[in-house]
Amino acid sequence: xxxxxxxxxxxxxxxxxxxxxxxxxxxxxxxxxxxxxxxxxxxxxxxxxxxxxxxxxxxxxxxxxxxxxxxxxxxxxxxxxxxxxxxxxxxxxxxxxxxxxxxxxxxxxxxxxxxxxxxxxxxxxxxxxxxxxxxxxxxxxxxxxxxxxxxxxxxxxxxxxxxxxxxxxxxxxxxxxxxxxxxxxxxxxxxxxxxxxxxxxxxxxxxxxxxxxxxxxxxxxxxxxxxxxxxxxxxxxxxxxxxxxxxxxxxxxxxxxxxxxxxxxxxxxxxxxxxx
Amino acid sequence: xxxxxxxxxxxxxxxxxxxxxxxxxxxxxxxxxxxxxxxxxxxxxxxxxxxxxxxxxxxxxxxxxxxxxxxxxxxxxxxxxxxxxxxxxxxxxxxxxxxxxxxxxxxxxxxxxxxxxxxxxxxxxxxxxxxxxxxxxxxxxxxxxxxxxxxxxxxxxxxxxxxxxxxxxxxxxxxxxxxxxxxxxxxxxxxxxxxxxxxxxxxxxxxxxxxxxxxxxxxxxxxxxxxxxxxxxxxxxxxxxxxxxxxxxxxxxxxxxxxxxxxxxxxxxxxxxxxx
Numbered sequence: 001x002x003x004x005x006x007x008x009x010x011x012x013x014x015x016x017x018x019x020x021x022x023x024x025x026x027x028x029x030x031x032x033x034x035x036x037x038x039x040x041x042x043x044x045x046x047x048x049x050x051x052x053x054x055x056x057x058x059x060x061x062x063x064x065x066x067x068x069x070x071x072x073x074x075x076x077x078x079x080x081x082x083x084x085x086x087x088x089x090x091x092x093x094x095x096x097x098x099x100x101x102x103x104x105x106x107x108x109x110x111x112x113x114x115x116x117x118x119x120x121x122x123x124x125x126x127x128x129x130x131x132x133x134x135x136x137x138x139x140x141x142x143x144x145x146x147x148x149x150x151x152x153x154x155x156x157x158x159x160x161x162x163x164x165x166x167x168x169x170x171x172x173x174x175x176x177x178x179x180x181x182x183x184x185x186x187x188x189x190x191x192x193x194x195x196x197x198x199x200x201x202x203x204x205x206x207x208x209x210x211x212x213x214x215x216x217x218x219x220x221x222x223x224x225x226x227x228x229x230x231x232x233x234x235x236x237x238x239x240x241x242x243x244x245x246x247x248x249x250x251x252x253x254x255x256x257x258x259x260x261x262x263x264x265x266x267x268x269x270x271x272x273x274x275x276x
Numbered sequence: 277x278x279x280x281x282x283x284x285x286x287x288x289x290x291x292x293x294x295x296x297x298x299x300x301x302x303x304x305x306x307x308x309x310x311x312x313x314x315x316x317x318x319x320x321x322x323x324x325x326x327x328x329x330x331x332x333x334x335x336x337x338x339x340x341x342x343x344x345x346x347x348x349x350x351x352x353x354x355x356x357x358x359x360x361x362x363x364x365x366x367x368x369x370x371x372x373x374x375x376x377x378x379x380x381x382x383x384x385x386x387x388x389x390x391x392x393x394x395x396x397x398x399x400x401x402x403x404x405x406x407x408x409x410x411x412x413x414x415x416x417x418x419x420x421x422x423x424x425x426x427x428x429x430x431x432x433x434x435x436x437x438x439x440x441x442x443x444x445x446x447x448x449x450x451x452x453x454x455x456x457x458x459x460x461x462x463x464x465x466x467x468x469x470x471x472x473x474x475x476x477x478x479x480x481x482x483x484x485x486x487x488x489x490x491x492x493x494x495x496x497x498x499x500x501x502x503x504x505x506x507x508x509x510x511x512x513x514x515x516x517x518x519x520x521x522x523x524x525x526x527x528x529x530x531x532x533x534x535x536x537x538x539x540x541x542x543x544x545x546x547x548x549x550x551x552x
Contacts, residue, residue, distance in 0.1 A: 007534070
C-alpha cells in the first residue's frame with residue numbers, strides 16, 4: 001500500500017493510496033479522509049461509492065464532505081469504481097467495464113476474472129482500512145447513482161454489518177432499467193434469476209434487518225424517469241414495512257452540486273448511527 | 277450571453293455563461309452563483325480569480341464556496357483565466373498564454389491583441405453581471421495564486437471600487453519570481469519599468485487607500501519559496517503602514533483542499549465589508 005497523494009483539509013488529512021488488490025487482480029486506488037483526532041483514537045468509517053465514470057477523485061474533490069466529517073469525527077473512504085488496467089476487460093461504453101463495476105461479483109466472461117467489486121468493498125478494503133488507519137470496526141455506507149445501488153445492495157446483503165446506509169440518486173432497481181440491464185447481462189448473464197441478488201428493490205422484500213434507509217433524489221435529475229425510478233423502491237419498502245426516508249428535491253439534478261448541498265445531512269445521519 | 281450550464285446548489289443557482297467579449301476579442305466563459313433571494317433584491321458580488329491552468333470550472337466545483345455565499349446572501353462570479361480560442365496567441369508552457377492571462381493588459385506582440393484580462397475583469401465583466409443578474413454595484417475581489425496576484429493588483433489599482441480584497445497563496449511580487457518574470461517579459465516587454473504597475477508589492481508602497489488585505493498561505497505549499505514569497509508583501513505592508521492580515525497555515529498546500537478549508541472565512545470577511 002503506497003500513499004500517492006496527501007493534502008491537509010479542515011485540520012485532517014485527505015490521502016490517496018494505491019495497492020495491489022488480490023480480490024480484483026489489478027492495482028487499485030482509494031481515497032481516505034482522516035479527521036484530526038486524539039492519539040490512539042479509533043474512528044468509525046463511512047464508505048462512499050461513486051457513480052458511473054468516476055474514480056476515487058470525484059467525491060474527494062467535489063462533494064465538500066470533509067468539512068462535515070471533520071466535525072463529526074468520522075473517517076471517509078472513497079474507492080475507485082471498478083478494476084482497471086491493461087489486462088482488465090473493458091467496453092467502449094461509459095456504462096460498462098472500467099469505471100462501471102456496479103459493485104457486484106461478475107460470473108461471466110470476460111468479466112469474471114477481475115470484476116469482483118462486491119468482495120473488494122465488503123472484505124478487502126475494510127481489512128486495509130482497519131489495519132492501516134485509525135479506524136474502528138464501526139462502518140456505514142453511502143453512494144451516488146451506481147454507487148447508491150452499490151450502497152443499498154451491500155447494506156441489504158449484510159445485515160448487522162453497517163450501522164447506516166444512504167444514497168443520492170441511486171439506481172434502485174437495476175434489473176428494470178437500461179443501465180442495470182446492460183451491466184447485469186454482461187456481468188451476470190442473460191438469466192434474470194441471477195439478477196435479483198444484486199437488485200436493491202428485489203432484496204428489500206426479503207431483508208432480515210430493518211436498517212432505516214435515507215435517499216435523496218433531485219427532481220430535475222435527467223436520469224430520474226428512465227434509470228432511477230425511486231418510486232419502485234418506495235413501493236417495495238412500503239410493501240415490506242421497511243423504514244425509508246425518500247426526499248425529493250425540486251430543481252436539483254444528478255451532479256455533485258446536488259450531493260454537496262445535502263452531504264452534510266447524510267454525514268450527520270451516519271455519524272449518529274455510528275455513535276449509537 | 278448564453279447560459280450553457282445550470283445547477284441548483286444550496287438553494288441557489290450555479291450557472292455558467294458564454295459570450296463574445298469585445299475586450300478580449302474572443303468567446304469567454306464565466307460562472308455565477310446566485311443565492312436564493314427575495315424578488316427584486318440586489319445582492320453584492322464577490323469576484324473570484326483563479327490560478328494558472330484553471331478555467332471558470334475549478335472554483336465552482338472544488339472550493340465549496342456556494343454554501344457560505346448562500347448563507348451570506350452574496351453572488352460569486354468566477355471568470356476564465358485568459359482569452360481562449362484558435363485565433364488567440366498561446367505558448368506551450370502552462371504558465372504563459374491561454375490559461376495564464378495574469379489579469380493584466382498586454383502591450384507586446386503577439387499578446388496585445390487579446391490579452392486584456394485587466395480591462396475584462398474591471399469593466400466588461402462587472403457590466404455584464406450588473407445588467408444580467410440581481411447584482412448591486414457593491415463589489416469585492418479575491419483569488420488564488422495567479423488569481424491572488426490579480427485580486428491584489430486590481431484592488432490596489434482601483435481605490436474605492438472594491439469593498440474587500442483577499443487572496444489564497446498569491447503571487448505577491450511577480451516582478452521578482454520566475455512565473456511573473458516569464459509572463460511580464462512576454463506580455464509587457466523586457467523593460468522592467470512597465471512591470472511595477474502590475475506588481476502588488478510595488479503598488480502597495482504607493483496605495484492611496486488603506487483597504488485591509490487578508491491573505492492565507494499554506495506552509496506546505498510547494499511554490500512558497502520560489503514563486504509566492506509572501507514575506508516580500510508583508511515587509512512592504514509594514515513599511516507602508518498598510519493593514520494586512522497574513523495567516524500561515526501549517527501543513528496546508530497549494531490545492532483547493534486548502535482553499536476549501538478557509539473559503540468560509542474569506543466569504544465572511546467579504547460579506548461583512550460588503551454589508552458595511
